[in-house]
Amino acid sequence: MNRKIIILAILAVALVGCASVTKMGAQLGQGAGVLTEEQTQSINRTADAFEKSAEDILPEQEYYLGRAVAASLLGDYQALDNPSANAYLNQLGQTLAMASDRPETFGGYHFLLLDSEEINAFAAPGGLILVSRGLVNLCSDEDELAAVLAHEIAHVQNLDGLKAIDASRDRSKWITLGVEAARHLGTEELRELAGQFDDSVRDIVVTVANNGYARGQEHQADRDAIAILTRTGYSPLALRSMLAEMEQRWQGSGPGFARTHPSPTDRLGAVAADLTGARASTVSRIRAARFAAVMDGLSGS
Amino acid sequence: MHRWRGITTALALLGLVAVVWAATQTQSVQVRRGQLRETPTFLGKIGTTVSYGDRLEILAESAGWYQVRNPDGRSGWIHGSALSEKKIILKAGQSDLQAGAAGDEIALAGKGFNEEVESTWRSSNPEMDYSWVDLMESWQVSPEKAVAFLHEGGVQ
Numbered sequence: 001m002n003r004k005i006i007i008l009a010i011l012a013v014a015l016v017g018c019a020s021v022t023k024m025g026a027q028l029g030q031g032a033g034v035l036t037e038e039q040t041q042s043i044n045r046t047a048d049a050f051e052k053s054a055e056d057i058l059p060e061q062e063y064y065l066g067r068a069v070a071a072s073l074l075g076d077y078q079a080l081d082n083p084s085a086n087a088y089l090n091q092l093g094q095t096l097a098m099a100s101d102r103p104e105t106f107g108g109y110h111f112l113l114l115d116s117e118e119i120n121a122f123a124a125p126g127g128l129i130l131v132s133r134g135l136v137n138l139c140s141d142e143d144e145l146a147a148v149l150a151h152e153i154a155h156v157q158n159l160d161g162l163k164a165i166d167a168s169r170d171r172s173k174w175i176t177l178g179v180e181a182a183r184h185l186g187t188e189e190l191r192e193l194a195g196q197f198d199d200s201v202r203d204i205v206v207t208v209a210n211n212g213y214a215r216g217q218e219h220q221a222d223r224d225a226i227a228i229l230t231r232t233g234y235s236p237l238a239l240r241s242m243l244a245e246m247e248q249r250w251q252g253s254g255p256g257f258a259r260t261h262p263s264p265t266d267r268l269g270a271v272a273a274d275l276t277g278a279r280a281s282t283v284s285r286i287r288a289a290r291f292a293a294v295m296d297g298l299s300g301s
Numbered sequence: 302m303h304r305w306r307g308i309t310t311a312l313a314l315l316g317l318v319a320v321v322w323a324a325t326q327t328q329s330v331q332v333r334r335g336q337l338r339e340t341p342t343f344l345g346k347i348g349t350t351v352s353y354g355d356r357l358e359i360l361a362e363s364a365g366w367y368q369v370r371n372p373d374g375r376s377g378w379i380h381g382s383a384l385s386e387k388k389i390i391l392k393a394g395q396s397d398l399q400a401g402a403a404g405d406e407i408a409l410a411g412k413g414f415n416e417e418v419e420s421t422w423r424s425s426n427p428e429m430d431y432s433w434v435d436l437m438e439s440w441q442v443s444p445e446k447a448v449a450f451l452h453e454g455g456v457q
Contacts, residue, residue, distance in 0.1 A: 058331065058385070058387075058389075058413070059331050059332060059385075060331070060353070060414075060415070061413045061414040061415075064414045064415060064416070064418065064419050065414060067419065067431065067434050068419065068422065068429070070433075070434045070437075071429045071430065071431050071434050072429065074430065074433050074434065075428060075429065075430070079433040086437075086440065087440070090440045090441075090442055091442050091446065091447070091450045092450070094441075094442040094447060095442065095447035095450055095451060098343050098444060098447055101365070101382070102382045103343070103380050103382055104332050104335065104380050104382040104383035105332065105382070106331070106332050106333055106353075107333060107438060108438075108441070110437040110438050110440055111437070111440075112433060112437045128434065128437065128438075142454065190417065190418065190421055191421070193413070193414070193418045193421075194418050194421040194422045194425065197414050197418050197419075197422050198422060198425075198426075200414075201422075232451065232456060233451060233456040233457045234456055281456075281457075282455075283455075284454060284455030286453055286454055286455065287453075287454035287455055287456065290454065
């Protein structure tokens with residue numbers, strides 16, 4: 001019994017993600033005679049795999065990928081040149097990001113409105129988040145817009161963009177680190193790296209703009225959004241009302257979320273249990289007024 | 302009875318591991334710029350700043366924040382998402398690289414996808430316009446302004 005409990009406890013820590021602690025626990029477990037050497041090695045391999053998948057790509061590399069993904073998307077979508085609306089979006093978005101599980105990225109979180117009627121939003125790796133005018137128009141108040149942004153922040157937090165890179169691609173040149181890295185990049189190596197960069201950017205853009213993430217990733221982003229909203233003081237019920245409004249306008253086909261996201265009905269069902277007992281918040285006059293001012297500006301765009 | 306004793310042993314074991322781990326770790330700053338704050342919150346007063354690759358000694362951990370000490374001996378709190386267990390080397394040719402340390406443990410800043418690769422990629426894709434990307438990266442909201450934004454909006 002004791003052995004099982006200790007193994008479970010160590011694996012629980014592994015799932016939380018702290019590989020060093022896990023490995024140390026496994027070593028102590030072996031030293032205390034409750035784990036065999038084989039079990040210790042197995043736990044260590046699990047810890048290594050977890051850490052490697054989470055940290056293979058340095059935030060610095062994620063940053064450059066994110067910039068290229070955003071630039072690619074901005075080739076298909078026009079940015080909305082509305083300084084006050086973009087300032088408001090960043091005040092709200094960066095405030096929410098500070099309450100996420102990953103408040104710090106290499107270059108920080110930044111938000112930009114897109115001049116598009118589509119209901120759409122994109123989270124580029126590293127924290128560059130693009131939101132369409134159509135999606136903002138769908139929101140009836142600041143809390144609902146907060147729910148939209150919190151969902152996108154969750155995709156950055158969960159490294160969903162990076163996970164979209166085809167795992168079969170050769171990552172040797174940009175992942176392998178160590179002694180090889182000491183060499184100066186030659187022209188051929190640089191060309192090869194730029195090719196791998198291009199492949200990776202395309203994988204991410206195709207996923208966020210056409211294929212969408214896995215259903216489970218979207219549900220997780222919704223659950224994480226609820227956590228972010230709750231921590232900042234916005235009502236998590238705003239996610240539900242925003243999705244209900246989206247459901248009203250859902251056409252099931254065409255560009256935007258209809259192509260890349262599970263239906264609002266599906267998402268509402270997945271978060272129903274997480275919202276049990278959540279309290280509605282009263283939207284203050286100032287909060288309503290500043291949101292209305294932005295919406296007025298957007299309608300004139 | 303046995304069961305409770307087992308759980309107690311496991312928890313004590315993990316607690317000991319966490320204490321040992323916190324006392325012996327150093328980690329690298331993996332963001333471009335970081336701040337060491339007096340308290341474990343973004344509203345904590347900034348004591349000093351740290352840069353990409355700086356090695357920080359871990360003194361304690363609290364709810365995702367780490368109390369650290371920089372090489373100058375100054376301590377403060379920084380969020381764990383700004384830190385990496387890998388040793389981030391800023392310049393090639395340093396002793397760690399020459400000694401052939403394992404790739405899992407060290408990383409070379411600027412290796413892989415970097416400014417040079419971005420520049421090469423952009424020259425092959427001249428239609429890519431980074432002007433909005435550069436502009437949006439300049440939009441920064443301080444923690445103080447974030448709190449004021451919530452307060453003014455009656456978000457509690």
